[in-house]
Amino acid sequence: MNSGREAGASLEHPHAQLLGIPFVPREIADELAGFARFSGSCLLCTTWEAEVVVGHRVIHDDGDIVVLCPFWSGTPFELLVVPKDHDPHLHAANDALLAATGRAIRDALHRLRAVVGDVAYNLVFHSAPYRVHDDYHWHVHALPKLTTRAGFELGTGVLINIIPPEIAARDLRAAS
Ligand SMILES: [Zn+2]
Ligand SMILES: [Zn+2]
Structure with a gap:
C-alpha cells in the first residue's frame, strides 16, 4: 500500500495494489531463507515473544497483534505488525484477527503522524507462497519515507538508520 508521493503513490489518496505473480519475489525468498536458517523455532514467534518480555521496542500489544520497531530496522520508525498466532498465510486469518490487524495498523499510523507529521509510507503485507x-x-511492514537512500545505501545495499528503534518506539508509545 502506498501513501504519499515519496512512497511511490501515483494517486492523490492512499491506495493498495494486489496482484498475482508467477514467481516468488526476492524479498519473500530472502525472508523464507531467513526463517529456514532460524532452526528450532519460528523466527517471528521468537521475536515477538522476546520483544514483549523486554518491552522497549513494543508499541502495541492487544493479545492478538504486536506492533514493534524491529531491532533490525533499516529506516527510521520502521514498524513490524505481527499476529501472535503462528500462521504462514494471511489468507487463512479469520475476520476477528484481520480486524485486530487493521486496528493495530491504524493506531500505529496515528502515532507515527503525531510524532513525525504527515509522512509518506508504504505498508507491505507479507504472506507465504501458496504451497x-x-x-x-x-x-x-510499515515503512515511513523519512530519509532517502544515498550513495552508500544504493552502492552497497547496506542501510544506515539514524534513529535507533528503541528511541522510535519510545516516542511512538508516548504519542496519543
Ligand atoms: Zn511463528
Ligand atoms: Zn516481511
Missing part, C-alpha cells in the same frame, strides 16, 4: 506450509509467519 509453503511452514517456516514462515505472515506479517506487515
Whole structure:
C-alpha cells in the first residue's frame, strides 16, 4: 500500500495494489531463507515473544497483534505488525484477527503522524507462497519515507538508520 508521493503513490489518496505473480519475489525468498536458517523455532514467534518480555521496542500489544520497531530496522520508525498466532498465510486469518490487524495498523499510523507529521509510507503485507506450509509467519511492514537512500545505501545495499528503534518506539508509545 502506498501513501504519499515519496512512497511511490501515483494517486492523490492512499491506495493498495494486489496482484498475482508467477514467481516468488526476492524479498519473500530472502525472508523464507531467513526463517529456514532460524532452526528450532519460528523466527517471528521468537521475536515477538522476546520483544514483549523486554518491552522497549513494543508499541502495541492487544493479545492478538504486536506492533514493534524491529531491532533490525533499516529506516527510521520502521514498524513490524505481527499476529501472535503462528500462521504462514494471511489468507487463512479469520475476520476477528484481520480486524485486530487493521486496528493495530491504524493506531500505529496515528502515532507515527503525531510524532513525525504527515509522512509518506508504504505498508507491505507479507504472506507465504501458496504451497509453503511452514517456516514462515505472515506479517506487515510499515515503512515511513523519512530519509532517502544515498550513495552508500544504493552502492552497497547496506542501510544506515539514524534513529535507533528503541528511541522510535519510545516516542511512538508516548504519542496519543
Ligand atoms: Zn511463528
Ligand atoms: Zn516481511
